[in-house]
Structure formats: C-alpha cells, structure tokens
Amino acid sequence: xxxxxxxxxxxxxxxxxxxxxxxxxxxxxxxxxxxxxxxxxxxxxxxxxxxxxxxxxxxxxxxxxxxxxxxxxxxxxxxxxxxxxxxxxxxxxxxxxxxxxxxxxxxxxxxxxxxx
Numbered sequence: 640x641x642x643x644x645x646x647x648x649x650x651x652x653x654x655x656x657x658x659x660x661x662x663x664x665x666x667x668x669x670x671x672x673x674x675x676x677x678x679x680x681x682x683x684x685x686x687x688x689x690x691x692x693x694x695x696x697x698x699x700x701x702x703x704x705x706x707x708x709x710x711x712x713x714x715x716x717x718x719x720x721x722x723x724x725x726x727x728x729x730x731x732x733x734x735x736x737x738x739x740x741x742x743x744x745x746x747x748x749x750x751x752x753x754x755x
Contacts, residue, residue: 646730646731646732646733646755647733647735647753647755649730649731649733650691650728650729650730650731650733650734650735650753651735651750651753653689653690653691653692653728653730653735654726654728654735654737654750655748656689657686657689657692657695657726657728658724658726658737658739658748660686660689661682661685661686661695661697661724662719662739662746662748664685665678665682665717666716666717666718666719667716667717667718668716668717669714669715669716669717670699670704670714670715670716670717670721671704671708671713671714671715672701672704672705675699675701675704678697678699678717679697679698679699682695682697683695683696683697686726691728691729691730692726692727692728693727693728693729693734694725694726694727695724695725695726695727696724696725696726697722697723697724698722698723698724699717699721699722700721700722700723703720703721704721707720707721718746719739719741719745719746720741720746722739722746723738723739723740724737724738724739725737725738725739725751726738732755733753733754733755734752734753734754734755735750735752735753735754736750736751736752736753736754737749737750737751738751
C-alpha cells in the first residue's frame with residue numbers, strides 16, 4: 640500500500656488540474672486586442688470557481704495578439720504564446736504559487752513556490 644499524498648503534493652496536483660482546465664478550456668478562443676480584457680476576466684473567474692483556488696491572474700498580451708491576427712478574419716486564436724498566467728492554490732494550509740509563460744518557444748507551466 641502506498642502513502643497518502645502530502646498536503647504539498649495535493650496542492651501541486653490541484654494546481655495542475657487548474658492549469659489543464661484553463662489551457663484546454665480556452666485554447667482556440669477567438670481574441671483581438673479589443674476583447675483581451677473581458678477574456679482575461681472570464682478565464683480568471685472561471686478557474687477561481689474551482690476548489691482550493693485562491694487567485695488567478697491572466698494577462699493576454701495585446702502586442703502578441705495583434706501580431707497573431709489573421710487580418711482576413713480579424714482575430715487570432717488564443718494560444719499559450721499569447722498569455723501569461725499566475726495562480727495561487729491553497730490546500731489545507733499549504734500554498735502553491737504557479738506561473739505560465741513562454742520559455743524556449745513553449746508555454747511552460749511551473750511551480751514558483753510551495754509555502755507551508
């Protein structure tokens with residue numbers, strides 16, 4: 640029989656669930672510089688509804704969106720390369736801080752800190 644996960648391990652698992660939900664729920668959403676603010680709010684509020692989620696900050700980068708726009712269509716499809724995300728998850732007194740940002744051409748999701 641294996642040991643039960645620690646609170647820190649469970650908090651990290653919860654962070655992974657939130658990132659997966661955020662990324663896969665919103666990837667492909669049509670976005671333009673005029674709609675980034677409302678989409679940022681919708682994304683953050685949707686993820687904050689999940690258990691153990693203390694805060695979410697989504698920053699859709701207008702300059703990258705503008706560069707990615709298909710000028711025939713007038714919008715870009717949201718991808719990880721167009722946004723930066725920070726989350727704070729609290730599980731039983733253990734706080735996990737996370738961040739997603741581009742790293743070597745890939746939207747890297749990582750743990751920033753675990754605080755007990």
